[in-house]
Amino acid sequence: MKKIVVLGSGESGVGTAMLAKKKEYSVFVSDKGTIADKYKKVLLHNDIVFEEGKHTEGKIFDADVVMKSPGIPDKVALIQELLKRNIPIVSEIEFASKYTDAMLVGITGSNGKTTTTMLTNHILTAEGLNVGMAGNIGDSFALQVANETYDKYVLELSSFQLDGIVDFAPHIAVITNISPDHLDRYDYKYENYINSKFRITKNQTAEDFLIYDADDEAIENWLKNNKVKAQLLPFSLEKSFDKGAYIEDDNIIINTNSNLFTMSIAALALQGKHNTKNAMASAMIAKLLGVRNNTLRESLEDFDSVEHRLEPVLKINGVQYINDSKATNVNAAYYALESVRTPIVWIVGGTDKGNDYTSLLPLVREKVKAIICLGLDNSKIIETFGNVVDFMIETAGAEEAVKVAYKVSEKGDTVLLAPACASFDLFENYEDRGRQFKDAVRQL
Structure with a gap:
């Protein structure tokens, strides 16, 4: 029986484990973090062996093939060791x-x-x-x-x-x-x-x-x-x-x-x-x-548009709130800013992936009246746009960001969540960020 080790227990990891079991592999799922309850139930129900909170190297190095979840970088020591041992590593796809x-x-x-x-x-x-x-x-x-x-x-x-x-x-x-x-x-x-x-x-x-x-x-x-x-x-x-x-x-x-x-x-x-x-x-x-x-x-x-992608949330006192939480990079934020035709209160920031914001400067100069930072480290955003907009403030969560936006926006404005960054510093993922933003808007 061929042995497969699945690293990571998210959607792709558990899906791979299920398919591998069906194809009569010996399956072992290993996650360095905790396994979400919904996925744990699936693994238990299907009698799939798993561990969480650690990687037992002896079991992992015994694999004929390893499926690595997309979130795990190649630079990780465990992956480097697998490569050294010539154990094939594939994606779920x-x-x-x-x-x-x-x-x-x-x-x-x-x-x-x-x-x-x-x-x-x-x-x-x-x-x-x-x-x-x-x-x-x-x-x-x-x-x-x-x-x-x-x-x-x-x-x-x-x-x-x-x-x-x-x-x-x-x-x-x-x-x-x-x-x-x-x-x-x-x-x-x-x-x-x-x-x-x-x-x-x-x-x-x-x-x-x-x-x-x-x-x-x-x-x-x-x-x-x-x-x-x-x-x-x-x-x-x-x-x-x-x-x-x-x-x-x-x-x-x-x-x-x-x-x-x-x-x-x-x-x-x-x-x-x-x-x-x-x-x-x-x-x-x-x-x-x-x-x-x-x-x-x-x-x-x-065709209806995609949730968290330039998604209109509500219009309150003549101000349109738009959720573009899926704008996780600079180019996506560019599209978002470009598509709005009114003055913008822009909620931006998160985990920076090596971003260069300079391409946004012309649009920000032309359209953005206020910037509300939504990240743990906003230094690069402040450095790039500090001299370009009149109002800039740092906030520590969706609710606070929306309350500030409500105060600084006027009739005819658009409050746009287009973070240009990943969400992992304050949120689980971009969906969580988008939903928290929408909830905060609905509570205004």
């Missing part, structure tokens, strides 16, 4: 993909990947296709492979998940965009992070497709200097193509296989330049998979 014949769509990017994944799933489901949505979203891919029989999967993939792939090969890969993010995990080298994103196409063949943003400098430069086997399908707001997606007279034009689809940008449910690009990527996937034009058009018109 890699492990699960070996046990399904389903057609895979993989979507990555610094921003927009959740929206593009959910929109694609919405379109394919509306067409009546038997499709599962997994990866960085919902139930883990491994758990769905263990329990479901989908023909197709739409997978939202982070760079951390892609770092652990060996043979994983999506039929359709999407790179929505690339901007500096998670540089603390990539030795503060942007090129390492870019290479990580392009791992999504490394096992693709000439039968497969890579959909990408042709306006993105990092993507374009990488493609100039590296060979890709997959067929390239670019999308752009500025250029036009024989094959790909582009804009003409305020219409989106999609041409994947001489089957033309056009639609007015004004009719899209999701507005804003970045959302037009998300719609282009999703529409190209849909056309490659034979979705009918009327289904595609209806789906793009009626």
Whole structure:
């Protein structure tokens, strides 16, 4: 019996443990922290051996294969020792993909990947296709492979998940965009992070497709200097193509296989330049998979937006409160600031991942009247924007930040939570941060 050790007991870890058990592996789950009750129940119910609060090296080094949760960096001593001993380390995505014949769509990017994944799933489901949505979203891919029989999967993939792939090969890969993010995990080298994103196409063949943003400098430069086997399908707001997606007279034009689809940008449910690009990527996937034009058009018109992504919460005394807790990097915060048309009270800050805020300066000068810091260390934010806005204050929680925002905002303003940072200093994750913000707004 092959032995698998699962490091980390979150969604991907427990999903992998369940699938491995089904495939008759001997399974051991090890978590240095505490295992959440809901996951502990699943492990106990399925008679899966686990430990928490420690890593027993003797048991871990006995593994034939190790599945490492995406949150664990490669630099950790335990991982380095596993590599030294030549024990294979894979991601959940890699492990699960070996046990399904389903057609895979993989979507990555610094921003927009959740929206593009959910929109694609919405379109394919509306067409009546038997499709599962997994990866960085919902139930883990491994758990769905263990329990479901989908023909197709739409997978939202982070760079951390892609770092652990060996043979994983999506039929359709999407790179929505690339901007500096998670540089603390990539030795503060942007090129390492870019290479990580392009791992999504490394096992693709000439039968497969890579959909990408042709306006993105990092993507374009990488493609100039590296060979890709997959067929390239670019999308752009500025250029036009024989094959790909582009804009003409305020219409989106999609041409994947001489089957033309056009639609007015004004009719899209999701507005804003970045959302037009998300719609282009999703529409190209849909056309490659034979979705009918009327289904595609209806789906793009009626899609509801994603929680914690430019989510309107309430309007109070003429002030609009917007939750964009998912803006965990500078580029996402840029989109958020760009999309708001009124004076902004900006709630920003958290765990800095090596951020450079200078690209936000023009927008902050033009639009932001007050900055409310929401992090334990706000020195870089204060240093960058201290001379640019009239009012700046540090707060220690969502409730305090919202109360201050209420005091300094006036009718016609927007209070925008767009942290540009991870949430782990004060919150469990970006969802927790977003929900606490929304709760605080509702209590005003």
